Amino acid sequence: MPPAHALRDSGLCCVGAGEQSGQLPAVRRRGLSQHALVLITSGSGRYVDAYGAREVSAPAWIWLTAGQWHEYGPGRDGWTEHWVLFDGIGTRAYRSHLPRARGGVQHLSQDSPLEVDPIFDALHEATSTAGRRGQLMAACLVHRLIGVVVGATAPVAEDQTVMDAVSASATENLTVPERAARAGLTLAQLRTHVRRSTGLTPHELVLSVRLSRAQHLLARTDLSISRIATDVGFDDPSYFTRLFVRRVGVAPSTFRVQQQRRTAGASDLGTSAGDVEP
Structure with missing residues (x-):
């Protein structure tokens, strides 16, 4: 979904969203032009970036910082992932909540269920709606999604x-x-x-x-x-x-x-x- 320049300049815009599951092919040493959040809701796997390797066990989320190389993928039994691509100066507000200054993995609390399916259902509808109304709704939903996962992150x-x-x-x-x-x-x-x-x-x-x-x-x-x-x-x-x-x-x-x-x-x-x- 091509974002409106005004929306990007005003804070945050959603570029795309989706989900997939199973024995997915691993992402190999890739860098993105936008930021991304990958939410792992079942299964386990591995994540690698310039800071080293981390084991990933659901529920967890991975923040992918624009321009930084990374690798990740599920183990032999596969996993379920939801992802969203976004951009804009509003991403700066969330950097203080990242596991590391340039991205990484955060595991979520097992005590509270993470209700993300309704958010992604709404994201699909918003990204399928032409015009700025759909883009505005998608941007609001990305803010909501990030707030949900940050709020559910297991404290040390x-x-x-x-x-x-x-x-x-x-x-x-x-x-x-x-x-x-x-x-x-x-x-x-x-x-x-x-x-x-x-x-x-x-x-x-x-x-x-x-x-x-x-x-x-x-x-x-x-x-x-x-x-x-x-x-x-x-x-x-x-x-x-x-x-x-x-x-x-x-x-x-x-x-x-x-x-x-x-x-x-x-x-x-x-x-x-x-x-x-x-």
Whole structure:
């Protein structure tokens, strides 16, 4: 499906999608002009790139970065794969979630079923629809697919332990080396765990947790902005406000008005709906 240039420039476009299963021929030292996501839903095999070889066991996904050579294929018993080709500057937003900076394999959690068939059914319909409407729907579905597989990716247990520890102490005024020491890690180890799990630095993670908690308090309580700043770990309310504007896009006071209005509106709608006789 030839993508519209405007859609590619605006973020992300779908170039094609499909699925196949069985004892498929292996892909040998190939590079693509677009990015691709290959989802393995059954079976096992092997993946190779410039970083080395990896065994692949379903459920798993492989991110193929444009321009980078790779090889992959199923074992003797075959496998089932779904694939999608896509392009655009929107792919940059997903790079922090990749198993390696240039691509690789991620195994998915066995605990939650991965419902991708409806997405691929919709992708087939969208890519068969001529014009920009079909292209727009396909692009939206690619975003949804990537979100589903990233959300279902099995976390590394040690990474999650570190993440929990950093998040729990985020409101404390500690330096990054002090956070590493508290977790029993070197500074380099802390950075590796946090980057692998979130794509952020430890400092960025702390700020993200603090601002998330501040948003909750602004929306759900009547605490003053200076009190909220202190509660989430900022000694200087002015700095908190500047950071909030830079990261969230509006001042804390504006955010509070917007969220409380939204909550009140939802309550009013709920009351009205309950008053209507069936």
